[in-house]
Amino acid sequence: MTIAMIEAHNITKYFGLKNKKSFKALDNVSLNISKGEFAVISGRSGSGKSTLLYILSAMDNSYEGTVWLDDQKLSGMNDRELSRIRNRKLGFVFQFHFLLPHFSVLQNVLLPAMKNSGISERECRGKALEKLQWLGIEHLADMPSQKLSGGQQQRVAIARALMNEPDIIMADEPTGNLDRQNSELVFQIFRRLRSEKNKTILVVTHDKDLAQTADRVIYMEDGKILNPDHYL
Numbered sequence: 001m002t003i004a005m006i007e008a009h010n011i012t013k014y015f016g017l018k019n020k021k022s023f024k025a026l027d028n029v030s031l032n033i034s035k036g037e038f039a040v041i042s043g044r045s046g047s048g049k050s051t052l053l054y055i056l057s058a059m060d061n062s063y064e065g066t067v068w069l070d071d072q073k074l075s076g077m078n079d080r081e082l083s084r085i086r087n088r089k090l091g092f093v094f095q096f097h098f099l100l101p102h103f104s105v106l107q108n109v110l111l112p113a114m115k116n117s118g119i120s121e122r123e124c125r126g127k128a129l130e131k132l133q134w135l136g137i138e139h140l141a142d143m144p145s146q147k148l149s150g151g152q153q154q155r156v157a158i159a160r161a162l163m164n165e166p167d168i169i170m171a172d173e174p175t176g177n178l179d180r181q182n183s184e185l186v187f188q189i190f191r192r193l194r195s196e197k198n199k200t201i202l203v204v205t206h207d208k209d210l211a212q213t214a215d216r217v218i219y220m221e222d223g224k225i226l227n228p229d230h231y232l
């Protein structure tokens with residue numbers, strides 16, 4: 001039997017006031033992602049992928065339904081509790097890397113962790129170097145991030161997301177700005193995170209070929225999942 005790391009029951013999300021003019025972006029969505037599973041959410045633009053991911057990642061708490069991350073019920077938690085869960089459990093990778101351009105790669109990786117965890121700079125530095133090494137970019141540690149290629153910058157963003165040793169990695173179109181080779185590299189990293197570190201991975205992507213390299217693809221249309229609990 002597999003154990004769920006991410007569980008969502010009957011999620012409905014409206015944008016705007018809940019009246020005639022409001023828009024139903026998610027319509028009674030339920031899903032289960034097992035521990036150590038690499039799942040992808042795919043579907044047309046506007047189908048609700050990002051909206052769902054932001055709810056599952058504790059960034060949005062205005063919805064109907066219930067979400068659990070590793071048996072902790074998010075629904076009903078206040079902002080402070082949600083941000084604690086995000087820091088402890090989750091690493092998030094965005095389409096845009098949001099690195100500080102003039103800061104070094106190492107500083108970009110360690111500064112958010114230092115701020116959020118209260119761990120000493122020395123310890124954070126060691127951890128950051130270890131992450132960069134695992135990703136094969138430790139030789140870039142002292143470079144200003146703006147001097148890196150797009151693919152390298154996205155790998156730095158992944159290193160930053162790994163700093164707190166999160167059990168879950170989520171990403172919204174992490175290859176949206178990358179060429180083919182770098183996109184494949186990013187997905188290869190996700191597969192390694194699953195197989196070597198037993199992370200649970202949930203990634204939104206438009207890319208059909210990349211999606212097929214995950215354990216499972218969840219298809220969305222008009223705020224619904226087309227293939228609930230269908231394993232490929």
Ligand SMILES: Nc1ncnc2c1ncn2[C@@H]1O[C@H](COP(=O)(O)OP(=O)(O)OP(=O)(O)O)[C@@H](O)[C@H]1O
Nearest residue numbers: 015016023025043044045046047048049050051052
């Ligand atoms: N803040 C918002 N206010 C109003 N409507 C919104 C808001 N955010 C998203 N929507 C609407 O909800 C629907 C789902 O949006 P969402 O961003 O989740 O789609 P998506 O599947 O991620 O699309 P894309 O592939 O283009 O990123 C869309 O119709 C969108 O216009």
Ligand SMILES: [Mg+2]
Nearest residue numbers: 049050051172
């Ligand atoms: Mg989106």
